[in-house]
Amino acid sequence: xxxxxxxxxxxxxxxxxxxxxxxxxxxxxxxxxxxxxxxxxxxxxxxxxxxxxxxxxxxxxxxxxxxxxxxxxxxxxxxxx
Amino acid sequence: xxxxxxxxxxxxxxxxxxxxxxxxxxxxxxxxxxxxxxxxxxxxxxxxxxxxxxxxxxxxxxxxxxxxxxxxxxxxxxxxxxxxxxxxxxxxxxxxxxxxxxxxxxxxxxxxxxxxxxxxxxxxxxxxxxxxxxxxxxxxxxxxxxxxxxxxxxxxxxxxxxxxxxxxxxxxxxxxxxxxxxxxxxxxxxxxxxxxxxxxxxxxxxxxxxxxxxxxxxxxxxxxxxxxxxxxxxxxxxxxxxxxxxxxxxxxxxxxxxxxxxxxxxxxxxxxxxxxxxxxxxxxxxxxxxxxxxxxxxxxxxxxxxxxxxxxxxxxxxxxxxxxxxxxxxxxxxxxxxxxxxxxxxxxxxxxxxxxxxxxxxxxxxxxxxxxxxxxxxxxxxxxxxxxxxxxxxxxxxxxxxxxxxxxxxxxxxxxxxxxxxxxxxxxxxx
Numbered sequence: 001x002x003x004x005x006x007x008x009x010x011x012x013x014x015x016x017x018x019x020x021x022x023x024x025x026x027x028x029x030x031x032x033x034x035x036x037x038x039x040x041x042x043x044x045x046x047x048x049x050x051x052x053x054x055x056x057x058x059x060x061x062x063x064x065x066x067x068x069x070x071x072x073x074x075x076x077x078x079x080x081x
Numbered sequence: 082x083x084x085x086x087x088x089x090x091x092x093x094x095x096x097x098x099x100x101x102x103x104x105x106x107x108x109x110x111x112x113x114x115x116x117x118x119x120x121x122x123x124x125x126x127x128x129x130x131x132x133x134x135x136x137x138x139x140x141x142x143x144x145x146x147x148x149x150x151x152x153x154x155x156x157x158x159x160x161x162x163x164x165x166x167x168x169x170x171x172x173x174x175x176x177x178x179x180x181x182x183x184x185x186x187x188x189x190x191x192x193x194x195x196x197x198x199x200x201x202x203x204x205x206x207x208x209x210x211x212x213x214x215x216x217x218x219x220x221x222x223x224x225x226x227x228x229x230x231x232x233x234x235x236x237x238x239x240x241x242x243x244x245x246x247x248x249x250x251x252x253x254x255x256x257x258x259x260x261x262x263x264x265x266x267x268x269x270x271x272x273x274x275x276x277x278x279x280x281x282x283x284x285x286x287x288x289x290x291x292x293x294x295x296x297x298x299x300x301x302x303x304x305x306x307x308x309x310x311x312x313x314x315x316x317x318x319x320x321x322x323x324x325x326x327x328x329x330x331x332x333x334x335x336x337x338x339x340x341x342x343x344x345x346x347x348x349x350x351x352x353x354x355x356x357x358x359x360x361x362x363x364x365x366x367x368x369x370x371x372x373x374x375x376x377x378x379x380x381x382x383x384x385x386x387x388x389x390x391x392x393x394x395x396x397x398x399x400x401x402x403x404x405x406x407x408x409x410x411x412x413x414x415x416x417x418x419x420x421x422x423x424x425x426x427x428x429x430x431x432x433x434x435x436x437x438x439x440x441x442x443x444x445x446x447x448x449x450x451x452x453x454x455x456x457x458x459x460x461x462x463x464x465x466x467x468x469x470x471x472x473x474x475x476x477x478x479x480x481x482x483x484x485x486x487x488x489x490x491x492x493x494x495x496x497x498x499x500x501x502x503x504x505x506x507x508x509x510x511x512x
Contacts, residue, residue: 002326009510013503021495028274028484031363035351035375037412038419042348044186048424050341055312058334066314066334069431074418077411078311081438 038074131195142239142388144168150214150237152388159255159381161388172383175252181302181447182380185346188304188443191402196251196385197299197354197448199401206248206397210238223248224397227390239387247297247354247398250448252382253389256293256475263454263473264288266480270471277494279485282458282469292457293475295390295450296371297398299354299405300379302445303347307417308438313339313428334430341421349379350412352405354398354448359408367470367483374474374481377451381476395450402446414439452476460485 026032070076111119142152144163151164160169176182179194206224211217214236221229221240227248228239240249258266267288275283318333353359353372361369383389414437425432452475460467471482 004326006510009506010503012506013499016502017495017499020498021491024277024491024494025486028277028486029363029367030370030373030481030483033373033481034361034369035372037350037375038416040376041350041416043345043416043420044348045343045345045420048341048343048421050339050421050424052313052340053338054335055338056336057317058314058332058336060331060333062329062331064332065431066312066336066428066433068433070434071313071422071425071428071432074415074422075411077414077437078309078434079436080414081308081436 142237142386145170152237153391154255154389156259157257159257159383161386172386172389174380175382175384175447176380178384179251179447181445182348185302185304185348185445188302188346188445190443192443192445193402194251194445194447196249197402197446199403200247200399208240208248212236212238225394227387227395237388237391239390247448248395249387250297250385250398250450252300252447253295253385253450254377254379254382254452254476255389256393256452258452258454258473258475258478260291260293260454262478263291263293263475266473266478267291267454267456267471267482270480270482271484274484277486277491279460279487282460282485285458288456288471290456291454291473293393294453294455295393295395296358296453297354297396298449298451299352299398299400299402300382300447300449301347301350301352301409303350303409303413303441304443305347305413305417306342306344306440306442307414308340308342309418309421309434310338310340310436311432311434313337313425313432314430315428316430332430337428339425339428339432341424343417343420345416345420347413347416349376350409351375351377351379351451352408352412354400354405355396356399356404358396359400359405366468370470370481370483371453371455371472374453374472374477374479377474377476379449379451382449390450393452398448409444410439410441413441456482458485 070078142161143150144152144166146168147163147166149163149165152161153164154160155162155169160171162169207220207222209218209220212219212231212234214231215234217231217233219229219231219238221227221238223240228237230237271278271286271288314334314336316332316334319330321328321330323329353368358368358371360366361372363369417439418434418437454473454475456471458469460469467485469483469485471480471484473480
């Protein structure tokens with residue numbers, strides 16, 4: 001068994017303890033709940049327009065997604081122009 | 082020394098023209114002026130929507146049939162009922178009465194309904210009425226109630242005049258969910274959260290103490306455009322290098338500069354108009370669960386009539402349109418980001434938005450009281466402890482709440498499961 005697998009197996013105990021704590025805590029306290037106004041409000045949008053221009057290439061990265069991926073994180077604000 | 086007062090034509094000493102009079106307001110006929118100037122002079126006032134019920138100004142809501150003031154909201158419906166002659170009627174829906182659902186895509190500027198106008202901090206919460214039944218003075222504390230009974234002649238008086246302390250909104254959405262149903266829903270909600278609930282909470286749990294509260298909200302229609310810009314990546318190749326335990330996956334990707342523009346309208350976005358309820362910091366309060374029972378069917382809201390609040394508690398609005406503007410813009414930007422999401426699906430490695438821009442062309446603000454059944458429990462602790470709410474939407478029955486946890490129980494359970502998993506892992510390693 002290699003070192004990575006060993007570490008992974010050893011980390012399973014603390015990880016499952018922390019995971020269970022968080023899951024139950026949120027089930028009781030619902031600290032993550034709020035009004036999903038993005039989809040629960042009546043919104044009428046015109047067709048989306050825009051531009052896409054190739055800006056470069058990434059070769060041989062081990063990252064599975066673009067760094068700072070926030071495509072689904074609608075409520076995190078970025079620089080306002 | 083005498084004080085110099087501005088006098089003469091054009092000063093405050095001038096007698097103001099009669100509202101609506103054809104001449105007097107402008108000394109030159111605007112029709113003779115250039116187009117842009119004429120448009121500006123003749124543009125309507127921003128507060129174009131007057132929702133005040135002038136017929137109810139004296140504080141007495143009379144039954145239209147027999148004139149009695151024993152008016153109550155008929156539970157489970159939008160109707161008012163006269164307890165004297167049993168006549169039932171419904172107040173007009175504001176949606177149709179003031180044309181609120183229409184023309185959102187044509188909205189320009191900020192339109193504020195009369196019940197959502199700025200709050201004057203000097204206006205007292207206590208309102209005293211002269212009872213038109215017997216002439217006695219009756220006091221209503223608008224911080225938490227909108228009706229009171231004259232203790233001399235038993236007439237019921239309600240606050241209907243749109244005073245500038247934020248207590249009287251434009252519209253009210255009557256309770257549909259009855260107390261029994263709210264109690265059952267809260268019982269069910271807590272019933273599913275028993276094992277790790279705080280012992281004192283379980284012992285003191287009495288859902289019958291639930292309180293029907295009308296909470297203040299601003300219901301906003303908006304016409305806006307948004308632009309977002311950033312970078313997206315499309316995977317072009319995936320491959321592995323190395324052998325055995327050193328094997329690793331690598332990716333090649335094309336990077337694109339992405340820009341999106343969307344024009345959209347939002348109908349009835351609902352925002353808390355009380356500073357206390359609008360604070361959703363979950364470290365300090367549990368207001369987020371009240372936010373979580375939104376949305377309401379605000380299209381069915383009826384014109385303000387204090388009789389709907391008889392028997393219920395209420396909270397007063399203390400936030401103006403200008404205070405809520407940043408929150409509205411934040412929510413509009415979030416909506417814009419959600420709207421453009423489907424147009425960037427081809428970027429399978431995701432998009433990093435870096436810049437965003439919002440143009441709000443027009444908004445329309447209506448103040449509303451929305452019905453919430455609220456059960457609360459105060460958990461003692463440092464910094465005043467924590468007030469836990471369980472809230473039931475008074476229209477849809479949607480229930481959300483915060484149940485305090487018994488920390489030692491929860492930690493013990495987590496550690497037990499962690500230990501078992503760790504034991505299994507060690508057994509697996511040692512095989």
